[in-house]
Amino acid sequence: MSACRAFRRPVPRRRTTLLAATTALAALSLTACGSGDGPKSGGQTQFVQGTGGVSVVNDKNSRQQAPDLSGKTLDGKALDVAKDYKGKIVVFNVWGSWCSPCRAEAKNLVTVANAYKDKGVQFVGLNTRDPDPAPAIKFEKEFEVPYPSLHDSGGRVLLRFPKGSLNPQAIPSTVFIDREGRIAARAIKALSEEELRKTLDPLVAEK
Structure with a gap:
């Protein structure tokens, strides 16, 4: 019997939510090469598949609204991105303390976050697959991260991104949200400082 064949065994309802979150996290463990995204049309988001794993929606009217990005931060405070950072450009980075590429890009995120804080840009992290927040807090102190991170060890916030949108599909991933919350x-890879600036500058220039 092929290992790819699924058993059709009924799944108890109480396990449905857990399995959904586990599936989402398993998908995020894949590299960017498995995303399979391309230009969308019709009711889907129309975006340009850029080189190096960065996709951009140039037409503002074609951008999808970001989902509810709220919850508790690593230090236990409540955070609602849409309300707390209304009118700002948000750089939403998905990371884990266990993730080597996340460590590689951390200094770039910190540098650009500090450089663009007076340009109406707010960085926010989404820490995932760290059941205990202690390693993630240590990570933030080590890299002197100046912005908050939601703690999403179970992947529930990630599941809020609509199917067919420019949703995070790898760890690390970074989603850029415009001033209108769209x-x-x-990006579905670790970003360099140059790539962060190149993606942010057109959004900062938008009226």
Whole structure:
């Protein structure tokens, strides 16, 4: 029997939510090469598949609204991105303390976050697959991260991104949200400082 064949065994309802979150996290463990995204049409988001795993929605009217990005931060405070950072460009980075590429890009995120804080840009992290927040807090102190991170060890916030949108599909992933709360771009890899600036500058220039 092929290992790919699924058993059709009934799944108890109480396990449905857990399995959904586990499936989402398993998908995020894949690299960007498995995303399979391309230009969308019709009711889907129309975006340009950029080189190096960065996709951009140039037409503002084609951008999808970002989902509810709220919850508790690593230090236990309540955070609602849409309300707390209304009118700002948000750089939403998905990361884990266990993730080597996340460590590689951390200094770039910190540098650009500090450089663009007076340009109406707010960085927010989404820490995932860290059941205990202690390693993630240590990570933030090590890299002197100046912005908050939601703690989403179970992947529930990630499940809020609509299917067919520029949703995070790898760890690390970065979603760029415009001033109107719409998803303008997504990167499914660790980003360099140059790539962060190149993606942010057109959003900052938008009227």
